[in-house]
Amino acid sequence: MSTNNLTINLNNSYPLWYFINDILIIIINLIGIFTTIVFIYIIIRLEYPLYSISNLIACKTCLMMGLMSSAILFNNCYALASDFRGIGYIDSLCHIRGTIFSILFVIMYTSLCLKAFNRLRCIVYRIRSVSRSYKSLLVLILIQWLFVAILTLPIFLTDGVNYDWGSHLCLVTMEKPWQFIYLSKTSDLFIQLLVGQIDLIVLFVKKKGSGYCL
Numbered sequence: 581m582s583t584n585n586l587t588i589n590l591n592n593s594y595p596l597w598y599f600i601n602d603i604l605i606i607i608i609n610l611i612g613i614f615t616t617i618v619f620i621y622i623i624i625r626l627e628y629p630l631y632s633i634s635n636l637i638a639c640k641t642c643l644m645m646g647l648m649s650s651a652i653l654f655n656n657c658y659a660l661a662s663d664f665r666g667i668g669y670i671d672s673l674c675h676i677r678g679t680i681f682s683i684l685f686v687i688m689y690t691s692l693c694l695k696a697f698n699r700l701r702c703i704v705y706r707i708r709s710v711s712r713s714y715k716s717l718l719v720l721i722l723i724q725w726l727f728v729a730i731l732t733l734p735i736f737l738t739d740g741v742n743y744d745w746g747s748h749l750c751l752v753t754m755e756k757p758w759q760f761i762y763l764s765k766t767s768d769l770f771i772q773l774l775v776g777q778i779d780l781i782v783l784f785v786k787k788k789g790s791g792y793c794l
Contacts, residue, residue: 598663599660599663599664602656602659602660602663603660605652605653605656606653606656606657606660609649609650609652609653609656610649610653612645612646612649613646613649613650613653615646616642616643616645616646616649617646619639619642620639620642620643623635623638623639633698633713633714633716633717634698634702636717637694637695637698637717638695640691640694640721641688641691641692641694641695644684644687644688644691645688645691647684647687647688648684648685648687648688651677651680651681651684652681654677655677655681655749655750655751656749658671658677658748658749658750659747659748659749662748663748668743668745668748670743674741674743674750675741675750677750678741678742678743678749678750678751678752679736679741681750681751682732682735682736682740682741682751682752682763683728683732685763686727686728686731686732686763687724687728690724690727690728690731691724692775693724693774693775694720694721694724696774696775697720731763732763734759734762735752735759735762735763738756738758738759739756740752740756740759740760740762740763742755742756752764
């Protein structure tokens, strides 16, 4: 390392908790990825060669969470590298990482919505068989991807992904308030409220008797 670079690192060094925070996030997401692999492996081993709709949806949701953990892990590796450099920098993959991160963020929450809908189908509408086929699962996934496109396209068409100099992450930042509110507030609250309302209905109906889920 040259004398100039060493001087820059010493003058722009970050507090110790920056490093601890990034390392903890990396460790937690590694655990999340490992848990995802174990869960999917167990489902495949237990249900082979036939898989229920409910377990396929559970595996899909778990897979999306694992991919989201991978995106967070990848982003935080760059953030940790910036901590060691003592200065933030925008690399050539910044916007690609931010785009993938935003897409996986929406896919993860819409997957949770799909899982909540499946619980609603199993318990509230358990006597109906129209949504118990693989064809209906494919239709639901296509509808999910339609919502993903609706929620993410406005962000990318308006160049909403940016580099955050504070966290050293590439994402939708508060420097672009319209995109930030649209993604992290509007869509997030809508999806969380939807999942929450379905869970309340499921809990209310489940008190009267459990349903069988295929």
